[in-house]
Amino acid sequence: MRFWRLAREQLGTMGVLLVLTSCACLLVAGLPRATQASYDEALRRALSSAPAVLADLTVTMESSSREEDLRERAPFDSFDRLWREIMPARLRPLAAAGGHMSAKTIRTPITGTSGQSYINLGWLSDADRRVDWVRGRAPGAIATMRYEGRTIPVFEVGVVEEALSKMELRLGQTKIVGENDHAGVQIVGVFRAKDPADRYWSHHLDVLHVLRLQPLQKHITALVSEAGLGVLSGEERYLTYRWTLPVDARAASARAAGGLRAAVAEFDRLVALQPMGTAAPFRLRTALPKLLGDFLAELSTARTVMFLVLGGLLTVALGVIVLAVRLLAGRIDHALTLARARGGSLRQVAGTGAALTGLAVAPAALAGYALSYLVPGPVLPIVHAGPALVVLVAVGFAAVRLALVHRAPLHERRDDVAAARPSARRITLEVLVVVLASAGAYLLRARRLDDSAGQDPFLLLVPVALTGAAALIILRCYPYPLRLLVRLTARGRAAVPFLGLTRAARARPAGVLPVLILLPALGVSVFAAVISDGIAGTQLQASWQQVGAPIRMTSDIEVPADAIERVRGLAGVEQVVPAQTGEVQIGYGGERAEAIAVDVARWRQILGGTPLDLPALSDGALVSPELRGRGTFEIGWQSRLKLATRGVIESVPGFFTEGKFLVVPIDVQVRPAVNTLLIRGDASLSALARLVPSATVTSQETTLAAIRDDPLTSAVRWALVVVTVALAAYALAAVVLGLMVGAAERARAVSFLRTLGLSERQARRLTVLEILPVILVTALAGLGLGLGLPAALGPAVDLSPYAGDLPVGDYALDLFVPGALAAGLAAVAVLGAYAHTLISGQPRPRRRPPRGRPRRTGHRPAFRAQLGCA
Template sequence: MTPVTAPWVRTRLRAAPGAAVALAVLVAVTACLAAAFPRTLDRYTDAGLRRAVERAPADVTGVQVSAAPDPGADAEAAEDSLRPRHLTAAYRSVLGIVERPLVVDEEQSSYGVRVTDGLPSPEKWLPRPDGLPAQMVLAAPQGLDGHARLRSGRLPKVPGGRADASTTRVEAAVTEGTARTLHIKVGSVLHVLGDRELTVRVTGILTPERPDGAYWSVDPVLGTPSLRRMPGPAGAPSPTYWVGGLLLAPEAGPALLGAAPVVRYWHLAPDPDALHSRDLDPLAAAVASVESGPALQRLHTTIGPLTDATTGLDDVLTTYGQLDDDIGPLIAVAASGSGTVAAVVLLMAGGLAAGRRRAELALLRARGASAAGLAGRLLAETAVVAVPAGALGLGTALLALPGARLLPALWAAAAVTAVACLALPLRATAAHRRVRVHDGRRDAASPRASRRRTVAELTVVVLALGAVEMLRRRGATEGAGDLVAMAPVLVGVIAALVLVRLYPLPLRGLARPARRLRGAVGPLALARAGRTSASTVLPLLALLTAFTVAAFGGSVLSGVADARDRAALLSVGADARVEAAEPLPSGLPGRLGQVPGVREVTEAGVDWLAKTPDGRQSLPLAGVDPGAYAALAGRTGLGAFPEGRLTRPDDAAGGSGEAVLPALASPAVAERFGSRAFRLRLADGNTATLRIVLVRDRTPAVYGDDFLVVDRAGLPAGSVPPNVLLLTGDDLDAGALHRAADDVGTVHLRSEQRDTYVDSPLQSGAERIYTAAVAAGAGYAALALLLSLASAAPERAALLARLRTMGLTRAQGRRLLVLESLPQALPAALGGILTGWAAVRLLSPGIDLTTIAMSTTASPVGRAELRADPWWLAVPAVTVLVLAVGVATLQAWWSGRRGAVTELRAGDAR
């Protein structure tokens, strides 16, 4: 056979331009989705890591390097080590020692000299809340002029131009917050008492440029004064005192040497833009090296033996790594399932093209074309279309999702392009490896599969069953590795191969008794549907895998939503909550009840300071109307109870007498007091006698593990007035509720509380990826079904044409195609439900949705487990049935319009 030439390729593309365009669109879309997945994942994980670092305090995420003067150095060497030239040189050395990928943000980093503790100032004009003198922290930071604006006065200087340990007079600046709180003005003079007295004259007041940045946040007392308490015995009142910061000139560092113990510091702020989730392990290694590894040893050599480095960045990285590890398997399941369905569709597209050109390829083989040469021509023909389409899809993903790694996206797009290029040549080579003069009828089927196919299928099923059993035994978090991601594919492979072998058997059994029925449509449909065909494995695998991904993804999404809804309900107690420390106005429930969407308003009075008679323990006590509160507890599912059990006795009206009130309690309180009566001292000094008659884990009015609920009518009059209103309704308007509350109480909405549980882009990104994966899998599954039906369309059209020549009506033809498609679509739908349920059951013991739902392993609702969602199991199955019947009906209608002569042309090999 001659080498591949352009005329052949050009001729074949011109002969079927529609097929070439369809292949290009399929490859471009698939390559774009494949390349977009790793880039989207990179963007979400990087954003999650940066958010975790940015939300943590600057003194936690920064690397704080500090060093005291060398104990063996003379006075002159100690003074020189505190001068700007030496500090800057040491700062450059520290930057060089920090290992990548930990990158330092030099703009927000700081270094300088400061005293180790605050020094008291005897000035009487400084505020003294409890009579204690204010303390001042003296620091000589570098780069002060670049991080603050001068509001009044001037920046401090060193009197005489040079400071040393004997200097007693220095100048300083303060921030406007320090000046306002401590009553400091330009020209104020403070005396600071240390080892010797320092006289500090304030020359300027500054406004920090970025008060929330790391430069000011690492040592916040330099920018904002702090009111602190003196240490004392537990429970005893401790006096307070103010601590403020005085910012000296950078050259004034040696003046602090003789006044108090000093330390050189270098606060290194990490650069958030340089943080990438893929570098999490190297980042942790770099941080550990600075804290206690080789980098710290180099700091000892460069700066001094007393150099120390501390940071909380490693804890932040560990917490984020746990979140990433918990969410990673979930994303991998979605990616593997959707990727498998897309790959199956590409293979089916190649198979459809090979089937469409079967006669042409058989003729070429009969005329002497070699299998290798034929495969080469087909590869070149396909590559001319697929490679530019794959490049277009890759380019679209790169432009739409900037700022992520190129290589994973490139590999993903290349894999899609390779599958698209090889599908047609390999399928054609397999079908035409032998030269055939006559290809036979396309509607003929072998009564049984070949031994080779049987052995191959058994091997695949055994391997898949072994992998599933290994995954079931190890779980999703115990080293099962990539098996977790392949769970939908493994279950789909097993179900597809089993269903292909089993579903024809009952149909063949029904075919014989169906012959006794009147008419030929039913028996003919059963006979045709009962044939075994290897071509049904791929579309069935695509459908079952898509079902599994949809069921698993839907269960994940619904489980996450349920966990957040439940946690928000536990926190708020209803759909909305209005509470205040003081009694709420009597007209407020009526105003809130008129807000659109509000159905019920339930009052409750909560005494948060109720104590046992010995005063050692506080127990929140809720006084409620038993009828309304029981209805609320039943609606919300938070500790429902019969209202009659909580109603006060007749002799307990208004708290009169020594009547014992029935109470509902939490398990912890019930275990403490049992069934005996006990007294409770209320916040206003009155007492109530209670006996626990009901025990519930939760209750709407009080959130926590300790609570008591009683009939408010049985309490002393005015003891527990209503201060909590619990609202139920749909689509509550936060603005309207706030206006109705009129600032007399704090409004909490369940919807707002639910939104607070999503505080990481990794959480929201994982949900979006899952939604996109389920949608993509469903789209490709539908396309697989359409390709499967399209491959059988010519043969079905010819069958209808032949039957119409024998008297079959158009209505009978539609019924025939519908009945023929149902025995295949129905097992696929039922198998999809089974595989989806099996995958969820398989992975649920090892997958915890708490992290993705609540962004933490601590959840008010406990462990959020993965459960099969009936809605996500049923909808895809029904969709497949509707789609299969719809396509069969449409094909029958279209074939009826064309006529039998068009289908049964002379020389037609069908």
């Protein structure tokens, strides 16, 4: 057997196999890299967008005696080196170089203010790089003074500009702080942060701003010099030392997120074991494990969805490649049969087919594998294993199939006359698969998802079982309605419908299997389209739910009436609805609730045509579920108000989603203190912010863009779109290959029928009618499977992290895209069948001219008798 000659004769088929294999390997190696890169970007954004005080690693120690005091910088530096030395190896890449140390007192009152004003003392190791002194000078040495008959230290301090006005301080002033152990605080400088937006300042908001821990309490932390650090003592004040190790979000990896949580716990344990000769324990303060946990919860859902769609894509791609291998095996079957009949061993025959397949798929797999490195992202194990799996499946299928077909020389088959009955064992197994798939879908909805062990295998197996069950049902049940149609067409005079439907009903299961690749392809692509559409719709709902209006302006203080009028007159503003929000007292006790006073009728007007629907309210109040059943109740706001309950509302768009809250008409207030504006129009957000400097301006459009711009959300939707397109292409390839696989048998049948008087047009119609029923049945089944999978898996797959934290469960039955996919594939399949008959049509048989007058024979009954179907 001449191997290379055989390969040259099958260049076309091998070229098809090469293209299919290279595309499959590119997808199976490139898509995981792209999705993993999106996962990493999502984690980095989550860490970088979180306040540094939550993400960074901060070691703290509270001094309570002079023996525990750190009075100079040297011990701070030695401890900083210690923390980095004992840090677990998995955590070290995440800890950025640098960091800083600090020492601060807390709850240090200004003497004589009855605990209403506090000046805490703080030392920052890098204050000289973080602040600019705009007035006065930097703090220096420590002095003393006499106070109430005692000598007390006087700290030179610097305060932020904001503290001068809000705490009524002035440069050069000396304040006495403390309750028992007094100290003097002389303000010698006023500073301003070099970069107030730096994440660094989230650790020291008490230095940069005056804080109100309670309504009447004001706190500020003043900066002292290193000389002042030598005088601070935990014996006299509440003194805390901190070592802050910043987290470098750029070094974070989604694959290492689970291990990082364990590493942080180990670091916490090691820090607590370092007494260093003092009795004060060290503690690690960080919210990094919670941030990682929240991210891993979102990642689990993303990985589940990706596994389902990418697994379906890989399965369909392998199925199409197997079809191409089967086509190649059919093309060389005659040559291999002759070789086997002339004494060729089974190993030679099977090896030749496997080598020919490997010659096509191995270079294609290498090409797809190499092209996947153009996709940015980390190299995962699947990048190496995926192409190897494709090659093994293709070569293995070729070898096994040829070995089974040619196990005996000169194999002859007549499967076209009657199909073998399936055994009782096979029927029992198929029924068991259908029952287990149905039971699995029910249990999955009942028990929901189990995230305790990572990826839930139950969730991953149920879609596969449902697809297999649907394929078995189609495989076994679709001939029966066709036989009814055959009986109806048998009564007619036209032979083509009868013959076409008869051949479709008698098709062997092996001949139908290539077309059934359409089932998972359509099922997964429709599932991806439905999920993508559900996420998009819920994102829109979430954006309106978060903002509550096309544009919302909120302020911590009252918005002046003239500012409201300027907003009304701004270009693009169509309507403005003022509102007042605040906390109210329920009854006369300590019960509190959030409230909004607004003209609900006008609010409903600006929400017209949006997904939001507010209940009408003219008087009384709409209350949250926690306040229901109270009838008429009294609240304390600007005055005492008696309100009747007019309804229960689950949430107030843009304001309240849980807890105790109520909505009241704005005219119940004698003088509303407007601090919120609800705006309809397309005005510039920056222009609105300039008109009301104290307000924060948000819009529904920017909120929706932020939701969609999330890396995980973008990765999920992008992958769904890519998989949908790829599956549609593979489904079309499956249809074409299915036609080519049965081309030889179909050509023989058509050639035989042509000798009996079948015209070319009738031959084309016959081929289309033979293919059309199974295409239509499979398309409808795939459409139903894709539409049913979201409902079956919906309770187990939480997609809310990708839809603004709203549950994605209301999958509206929009059949446009799914129907277009199914109809398009069915139409292309029919057109392909028709085109196939045009390309492979047999030449019209030649007839000798009749001698004498032709005799009428009534060919139709004889035509049917020869076919065995009269």
